[in-house]
Amino acid sequence: DPAYYVLKEDTSPCIFGSIEKQRWSYACAKQLIERLIYAEGAENGLEFTIVRPFNWIGPRMDFIPGIDGPSEGVPRVLACFSNNLLRREPLKLVDGGESQRTFIYIKDAIEAVLLMIENPDRANGHIFNVGNPNNEVTVRQLAEMMTKVYAKVSGETVLESPTVDVSSKEFYGEGYDDSDKRIPDMTIINKQLGWNPKTSLWDLLESTLTYQHRTYAEAIKKSLAKPSAS
Template sequence: MCSDKYFDEDHSNLIVGPVNKPRWIYSVSKQLLDRVIWAYGEKEGLQFTLFRPFNWMGPRLDNLNAARIGSSRAITQLILNLVEGSPIKLIDGGKQKRCFTDIRDGIEALYRIIENAGNRCDGEIINIGNPENEASIEELGEMLLASFEKHPLRHYFPRLRAFVLSKVAATMAKDIRT
């Protein structure tokens, strides 16, 4: 697809897929806006600082109602499954990994970006994440389940039915190329 091996979807670690598919439009549009802002900074002198929050976790980020309609973070979705006793669906076996960031650490990073001591953040795109707090979705589900089972109010909630493994992600990569 692309003559540059670093950007060829068949060889790159970055797979964006077709922009007309709902799954990819969010990621691609964020990347496009980053590039547009960067270009205005380079060519027109626009002063900017962009930040990308990665998998923030903590209170009040979203709620179980958001999880019911599929509009929540992975942690909230897993908690909903535990509370309702519904099966936890692990796409491609839950092997995909994410680095989770405590909301307090994220807010502290934002304060420092806004403070912009010595103009260090000018013209930068800053990822806010915690690479030392990495877990697969399967591991995350197991950690939450272990904590949930020990909770003193556990007996008020239905039993978890199962972890359900799905090959959706593996087959989706094949489907989007056809």
């Protein structure tokens, strides 16, 4: 429902998928923890600040399958796409990559958290969205941008077919479900802490993919060469 695309900390309703869509257990667990913390603050005076992260990305945010994590593992989208790029494989777009997300650079996000720590009188008892609504793209657009950025930082040519569509059932298995769009409302954090994110999507991808290439490219080449060597 477009009425719920922009999410406010204090007024947006909690909307979850059906019970058989098991992936929503993660969101439900986080929401229940927030309720417990808030109740402890209201009843027993617990001092708290709750952070709601909206797609924080940057270097070292996740593992590369088969290198510093399990080969069969499925990391988050940035690492999934990085893994494809490093291996010169098409980027897999789940259900066409039509879901929309906002992405924030980890340095911007940490700056916001430090402001909360340094200003407890303005942060205590608040729930803060920490994201960058200016960096909203579809997952397909993210894949296209990452392909261009990686070609720039690595010097490698772009594949003739840089992406491939896969179904969510094929990629994640049974029980997968997700929201198609979510945008953080930044009113409260801007009012309380005067904070706004700074880094554009292109710049954060360039920084992150430069790190990914420098850190993993040689290890990937060695792992790919092992079968032919044997």
